[in-house]
Amino acid sequence: KQEVTQIPAALSVPEGENLVLNCSFTDSAIYNLQWFRQDPGKGLTSLLLIQSSQREQTSGRLNASLDKSSGRSTLYIAASQPGDSATYLCAVGGNTPLVFGKGTRLSVIA
Amino acid sequence: DAGVIQSPRHEVTEMGQEVTLRCKPISGHNSLFWYRQTMMRGLELLIYFNNNVPIDDSGMPEDRFSAKMPNASFSTLKIQPSEPRDSAVYFCASSSIGGITDTQYFGPGTRLTVL
Numbered sequence: 001k002q003e004v005t006q007i008p009a010a011l012s013v014p015e016g017e018n019l020v021l022n023c024s025f026t027d028s029a030i031y032n033l034q035w036f037r038q039d040p041g042k043g044l045t046s047l048l049l050i051q052s053s054q055r056e057q058t059s060g061r062l063n064a065s066l067d068k069s070s071g072r073s074t075l076y077i078a079a080s081q082p083g084d085s086a087t088y089l090c091a092v093g094g095n096t097p098l099v100f101g102k103g104t105r106l107s108v109i110a
Numbered sequence: 111d112a113g114v115i116q117s118p119r120h121e122v123t124e125m126g127q128e129v130t131l132r133c134k135p136i137s138g139h140n141s142l143f144w145y146r147q148t149m150m151r152g153l154e155l156l157i158y159f160n161n162n163v164p165i166d167d168s169g170m171p172e173d174r175f176s177a178k179m180p181n182a183s184f185s186t187l188k189i190q191p192s193e194p195r196d197s198a199v200y201f202c203a204s205s206s207i208g209g210i211t212d213t214q215y216f217g218p219g220t221r222l223t224v225l
Contacts, residue, residue: 046215100153
């Protein structure tokens with residue numbers, strides 16, 4: 001059974017800092033990996049989707065990497081801003097629908 | 111596009127009552143997912159449909175939970191009878207091609223409180 005772990009559970013950084021969020025999964029037989037953002041009281045917004053054949057995806061200040069063999073993904077956020085404050089969830093897609101981690105709650109302090 | 115629409119946004123009910131949550135997926139999407147989110151367990155898939163047909167309902171916790179998708183533009187999740195441990199945020203999501211491998215678009219959720 002696929003299990004997805006995100007560390008740390010919470011992170012607080014000063015504005016402008018570059019940061020990395022980590023995601024690990026137990027079963028490397030995946031189709032894709034997605035990173036989502038969730039604002040308080042809101043639904044999830046997809047940020048990046050990496051197919052299993054890809055190593056990374058970039059969107060603006062965000063860069064996500066995937067290492068299937070080690071069961072790891074990272075989400076890199078450059079030059080963090082207070083508007084980046086949210087919970088970031090990693091989700092893995094295999095031959096069953098997405099399995100989610102519990103998320104990392106990010107606070108960017110102005 | 112209005113995105114995935116869920117109603118109601120908040121529901122407070124008493125134990126034993128029937129609860130019906132509603133979802134309208136994005137037009138043209140052929141896969142629909144129901145999730146439940148709690149602090150303890152995170153986000154869990156309850157059931158998903160492909161072309162209005164239930165594909166996997168192994169995440170439905172008990173027989174008290176049922177879901178239907180009578181057409182491509184509407185789905186319901188029903189809890190009967192409801193219990194306090196059902197209190198959670200319930201999300202509906204939809205995707206276009208292939209379901210499993212495509213980006214899912216989430217609704218705003220329904221926050222359910224069972225007293």
